[in-house]
Amino acid sequence: MRSEACTSWVDRFQRQPFVFLTGDLGFRALEPLQDAMGERFINAGVAEQNMLSVAAGLASRGLEAWVYSIAPFCYARPFEQIRNDVCLHGLPVKLVGNGGGYAYGVMGASHHAIEDYGVLLTLQHMRIFIPAFASDVEPQIARMGDCPHPAYLRLGRCERPEGFTPPAYAPWRKLLDGSDAVVVAVGPIAGSLVEILSPRPADARPALWVLSELPLDAHPVPAPLRSQLRHSPRVLVVEEHVAQGSAGSMLARQLLHDGVDIRHFDHVCAQGYPSGDYGSQGFHRKESGLDPESLTKRIDLLRGPE
Amino acid sequence: MSTSRAPTTRYIPVDADLARRARLRLLRMHYEAGVGHIGGNLSALDALLVLHHTILADDDVFVLSKGHAAGALYVALWSRGDFADRDLETFHAEATRLAGHPVANAFPQIPVATGSLGHGFPMASGIALAKRLQAEPGRVFVLTSDGEWQEGSTWEALIFAHHQALAGLTILIDANGLQGFGSTREVASMEGLGERIAAFGVAVREVDGHDHAAMAAALDSPPSGLQVLILRTVKGKGVSFMENQMQWHYLPLDDELYARAVQEVDAS
Numbered sequence: 001m002r003s004e005a006c007t008s009w010v011d012r013f014q015r016q017p018f019v020f021l022t023g024d025l026g027f028r029a030l031e032p033l034q035d036a037m038g039e040r041f042i043n044a045g046v047a048e049q050n051m052l053s054v055a056a057g058l059a060s061r062g063l064e065a066w067v068y069s070i071a072p073f074c075y076a077r078p079f080e081q082i083r084n085d086v087c088l089h090g091l092p093v094k095l096v097g098n099g100g101g102y103a104y105g106v107m108g109a110s111h112h113a114i115e116d117y118g119v120l121l122t123l124q125h126m127r128i129f130i131p132a133f134a135s136d137v138e139p140q141i142a143r144m145g146d147c148p149h150p151a152y153l154r155l156g157r158c159e160r161p162e163g164f165t166p167p168a169y170a171p172w173r174k175l176l177d178g179s180d181a182v183v184v185a186v187g188p189i190a191g192s193l194v195e196i197l198s199p200r201p202a203d204a205r206p207a208l209w210v211l212s213e214l215p216l217d218a219h220p221v222p223a224p225l226r227s228q229l230r231h232s233p234r235v236l237v238v239e240e241h242v243a244q245g246s247a248g249s250m251l252a253r254q255l256l257h258d259g260v261d262i263r264h265f266d267h268v269c270a271q272g273y274p275s276g277d278y279g280s281q282g283f284h285r286k287e288s289g290l291d292p293e294s295l296t297k298r299i300d301l302l303r304g305p306e
Numbered sequence: 307m308s309t310s311r312a313p314t315t316r317y318i319p320v321d322a323d324l325a326r327r328a329r330l331r332l333l334r335m336h337y338e339a340g341v342g343h344i345g346g347n348l349s350a351l352d353a354l355l356v357l358h359h360t361i362l363a364d365d366d367v368f369v370l371s372k373g374h375a376a377g378a379l380y381v382a383l384w385s386r387g388d389f390a391d392r393d394l395e396t397f398h399a400e401a402t403r404l405a406g407h408p409v410a411n412a413f414p415q416i417p418v419a420t421g422s423l424g425h426g427f428p429m430a431s432g433i434a435l436a437k438r439l440q441a442e443p444g445r446v447f448v449l450t451s452d453g454e455w456q457e458g459s460t461w462e463a464l465i466f467a468h469h470q471a472l473a474g475l476t477i478l479i480d481a482n483g484l485q486g487f488g489s490t491r492e493v494a495s496m497e498g499l500g501e502r503i504a505a506f507g508v509a510v511r512e513v514d515g516h517d518h519a520a521m522a523a524a525l526d527s528p529p530s531g532l533q534v535l536i537l538r539t540v541k542g543k544g545v546s547f548m549e550n551q552m553q554w555h556y557l558p559l560d561d562e563l564y565a566r567a568v569q570e571v572d573a574s
Contacts, residue, residue, distance in 0.1 A: 019439065040439065045469075050428040050462035057432015060417060063439065065432075080422060081459070085429055088419055089410040 001155045002029040002098060004137040009066070010036045011138075012145055018064035021055055023048050025069055025098070048073050052081035052093070059091040064145065070104070071097025071113030075120055075152065086150045087123040093150050095120075100130065100154035100187060101240030101270065102284035109278070113154065114270040118245015120152050121215050127151040128214040132166070132190040134158035136212060139169040143213075156240075157281075159191030164198065171213035172222045178207035180232045181264075181302045182225065185210045186239035186247045189290060193238060196296055206236070206302055216250045226260065234264040236302045240290060242270050268298055320355045320518040322574075324385060328355055329544050329571045331394065332381045337564040339398035341406065345554030347378040349482040349515065349539040350449060354382040356521045357447060365444025367433050369418045371426020372451035372480060373407035380404050383415055424457030426450060427477060431467045434475040445474040447525070453485030456494050467532050468508050476525065477534045480515065482541040484552045500536050508534055515539035544571050 009020065010033055020037055021044045022030065034041045044051035048069060055065040067074060074097040075082065086093045097113055104111035117128040127149045129140045137155070144151045160166065167173050175190060176197050183206045185193050190210040197205045207228060213219045221229075229235065235255075237248035248267040255262055271288040278284075285291045289298065328351060336344050350372065359382075362368055370379050380397060383389045396402040403412040407421030417433075420426050430448035437444060454460055467475055481499065483490050490496035504510045513524045515537025524535055541555070542548025545567045559567060 019435075042435075042470075044466060045462075047459075047462035047466060049424070049459040050431070050466050053425055053428030053459065053463070054432035054435065054466065057418075057429040057434075058436045058439075059432075060429070061433055061436035061440065061442075063436050081425065081428075084419065084422055085425055 001131055001134050001137050001158055004134045005096070005141060005153075005155060006030055006033050008138040008141040009033050012141065013037055016064065016145065018066060018145070019058050020066045020068065021051050023051055023069035023073055030068070048077045049081050052078040053085045055093045056081070056085035056089060056091050059086075059093050060089065064092070064094070066094040066096060068096040068098070070111055071099050071116055071154065072111065075113070075116050079119070082120070082150070083123055087125055090125055091150060092148050094144055095150070095152040096155065097152065098155045100156040102281040103156050105280040105284070106278055109273060112284075114240065114272070115242050115245060116154060117152065117214055117247075118241060121245060123150070125149040127218065129153045130187045130212050130214070131155065132185065132188055132210045132212055133160045135166060136169050140212070154187065156188040159188045161191055161195045161198070164194050169212070171211070171219040172225065173210050173212070174207060174224070175210055176205070176208040177202045178205045179203050181206035181234035181236070182228060182232065183208050183299065183302070184235065184237045184247075184251065186212075186237070186241070189238055189240055192292055193295065196292055196299065206234070206299065211247055214247060214250065216254050221251070221254060221258075226258075229255070229260050229262065233260070233262045234302055235262055236266045236268065236298060238268045238290065238295065240270050240285070242272065243267065264302065266298060266302060268295065318359050319522065320352070320359050324359070325352060325355060325518065326571060326574055328381050328385045330568060331384060332377055333545070333559065333564065333567050333571065335381065335394050335397050336377060337559045338395070340558050341398050342554070342556040342558045343374045343377065343406070344557070344559065345484070345541040345548055345551065346372065346451065346480070346482065347375050348543045348545065348548065349541045350375040350480045351378040351381065352516045352518060352543070353449060353478055353480065353521055353537050354378050355385060356518050356525065358382040358386055360522045361525045362447070363444065365442070367417060367430070367444065367446045368415075369420070369426045369430040369433070369446070369448040370408060370416070371420055371430070371448050372423065372454060373420030373426075375449070375480070376404070376406060376408050379408065379416065388415055423451065423454040424459035427460050428463040428466070430475060431463050431470070431472055434467070434472040435470060437474070438472070445476065447476045447478065449478045449480060451485070452479055452481040452483065452490050452496060452499060453493070455479070455496065455499060464503065464506055464508065468506055471531065473531050475532050477532075479534065479536045480539050481536050482539045484541045484550065484555065486555055488552065500534075503534050508532055510534045510536065512536040512538060516543055544574060546570060
């Protein structure tokens with residue numbers, strides 16, 4: 001998704017000049033942006049705390065400031081700077097974390113981002129953008145660029161199955177029709193779920209929805225989904241994020257608050273590092289039950305006893 | 307809420323009488339609120355008076371990075387008429403905007419909320435960079451503590467500001483030599499701070515942080531580049547039993563000590 005992001009930023013810069021700060025990352029990805037932006041593309045070096053505060057200072061003077069790094073270097077290392085300098089001041093700094101979830105695979109846990117949006121959503125005014133498909137990146141960057149709040153974009157690797165065309169971008173989208181249950185996906189793993197579910201007939205599979213923006217207070221469950229859940233109150237939420245602070249926990253809270261009588265609520269999410277071994281994104285997904293085989297079993301359980 | 311007025315530029319020299327009145331007001335404000343941090347406020351007060359009376363123009367920006375000197379900043383703003391007495395009476399009170407550390411988005415004269423050390427210098431760098439990118443006039447001043455230079459983010463900011471050649475950015479260091487639980491020498495061998503900063507290629511000068519004329523002269527240099535001004539100060543300056551005493555980082559004044567402090571400052 002970095003390529004799509006770079007193209008989107010280059011296009012945006014032609015219309016709306018901004019400042020882009022990178023924490024010394026972007027090799028073989030952001031060079032076109034660097035070329036397009038000149039002095040407004042700033043390599044802030046390996047100093048993420050400073051980078052975030054500088055971005056806050058820029059935003060305080062009315063400049064649109066984007067900050068880019070590998071995801072945990074963007075939200076975890078400079079957390080206090082995001083909290084105090086960005087969020088407490090209500091500044092619309094745009095954070096971009098590359099490699100959401102386990103995307104950096106065997107590079108190791110230091111490079112993983114399995115608690116990013118949960119952590120960030122504890123902060124004042126924060127908005128989260130999680131593209132499911134590469135085609136979501138452009139509209140999300142446009143929305144994020146115009147967003148008056150601090151915001152975080154979680155980039156990953158697109159898993160759109162060949163031949164599948166996602167519907168036009170929206171924070172909530174139905175990807176597949178279905179009956180008797182609902183699967184809600186967050187992030188690129190939506191592509192894997194399309195692959196699992198699309199061969200099944202619509203009357204023999206759950207509906208598949210994808211959620212791409214948080215918090216839910218800003219993007220409540222849409223009426224069609226709410227209606228479906230009232231008739232088919234069985235839900236499975238799938239996301240590459242730990243349970244604490246997850247979209248699943250937020251969805252459960254909202255449904256409870258709204259009095260939606262859910263009979264079966266299941267949640268497949270990141271489990272951390274249960275074996276202590278490390279590997280690819282696929283390896284870690286499998287350890288968390290986020291691989292296609294495990295997800296297929298959980299989906300079958302979702303339908304419940306006949 | 308607050309009766310504060312818009313920032314005013316006066317360009318008047320700070321004399322002994324102004325400094326004395328400001329000290330008395332600072333002591334009274336802390337005494338009435340029953341709060342501490344007095345020592346570090348008294349060490350910073352003279353620099354804040356010089357900045358706000360003699361140096362800062364409408365286009366300039368000041369960032370208080372040592373947020374625990376908020377009281378001295380509020381009094382400096384009071385001393386030039388931006389804050390009224392009834393504003394200062396809300397210091398540390400319920401529903402106040404004059405909290406123990408500056409809060410965000412409350413006053414145009416206080417553009418950055420601080421309190422956790424190591425944030426003001428990098429934010430000031432962002433402001434200076436924004437001025438350059440937008441071709442805006444004005445300088446940026448930031449006041450740090452000396453203990454604050456144990457924060458890695460402060461050194462990150464120094465590297466960045468120097469590399470970016472941020473003209474018109476001045477970093478003042480309130481070098482009173484005492485921090486939260488010891489002296490800067492005992493805690494982190496912080497002597498020679500000026501030489502260490504100069505080793506990064508940054509212009510460093512030292513001045514008596516209680517000599518108003520000397521500070522005004524040092525600060526009024528044209529914005530030719532990044533500069534660091536080390537203010538040699540005394541924690542608790544002006545109150546003999548507070549001077550160079552670490553405990554006055556924390557202690558509030560009781561009735562007896564307040565009376566003694568007022569008597570001393572009044573007689574100065």
